[in-house]
Amino acid sequence: MKNFDQFVNEKFEYATSLINGKKSHSTFQGKTSNMNEFIKHIKDLPTTLESIQIPVETSSFSPKREKFKGPISSSDKNKIVKIIKDMTKKFKENGDKVDEYSISSYYGVLSKEKEVNDPIYISFSTKALRDFGDYMSSGKGGSLD
Numbered sequence: 217m218k219n220f221d222q223f224v225n226e227k228f229e230y231a232t233s234l235i236n237g238k239k240s241h242s243t244f245q246g247k248t249s250n251m252n253e254f255i256k257h258i259k260d261l262p263t264t265l266e267s268i269q270i271p272v273e274t275s276s277f278s279p280k281r282e283k284f285k286g287p288i289s290s291s292d293k294n295k296i297v298k299i300i301k302d303m304t305k306k307f308k309e310n311g312d313k314v315d316e317y318s319i320s321s322y323y324g325v326l327s328k329e330k331e332v333n334d335p336i337y338i339s340f341s342t343k344a345l346r347d348f349g350d351y352m353s354s355g356k357g358g359s360l361d
Contacts, residue, residue, distance in 0.1 A: 228253050233325035242325045244332070247318035247341075251304055254317035255297050261319070262332040263287045270299050270338040274306050276345055286333070296338070307342055316341035 231245040244261055248254050261268070265286045273279035282299065284292045300317070307314045318341070321334040 228257055231320065231325045240325050242321075245319050245321055245325060245336070247316050249316050251300065251314070251317060254319075255300060257319060258296055258300065258338075259290075259293055261288060261293065261336075263289070264333050265336055266333050267335040268292070268296060268338065269335070270296055271303065271340065272299060274303070274310055274312070281337075300338070303340060307340065310344075312342040312344040314340045314342055 228248045229246050231242040233240050265288050267286055268284045269281045271279040272282050304314050318339050319336060321336045323334050
């Protein structure tokens with residue numbers, strides 16, 4: 217039996233955007249705090265995607281990424297799942313637990329996603345990564361140019 221926190225954290229929040237005043241909902245883009253829920257969505261990604269990029273380092277600035285070019289096979293998805301598990305473990309070993317996993321398109325949320333061929337990327341969110349982003353965007357770290 218699942219406890220309340222496990223039940224609440226199983227949801228996947230689908231991405232939305234406003235296009236010409238109309239709200240568009242993604243069929244696959246979004247985020248969750250639950251790794252197992254995220255993995256389910258990875259396994260259900262469209263095979264027609266142009267590419268998928270995923271970080272393979274825990275660095276705060278421009279981490280090295282692995283790119284899987286489409287069509288995306290089940291073998292590719294299995295490799296991506298392994299990277300997700302490995303990265304979650306690496307972040308935890310560094311004392312910085314992953315608290316959000318996300319799937320995003322470089323083109324944003326489109327209104328028609330039947331034959332999705334966008335390049336997408338996977339990202340991990342942690343407290344340290346957010347703190348670094350806040351620090352850099354505040355200007356305290358110098359110019360971003």
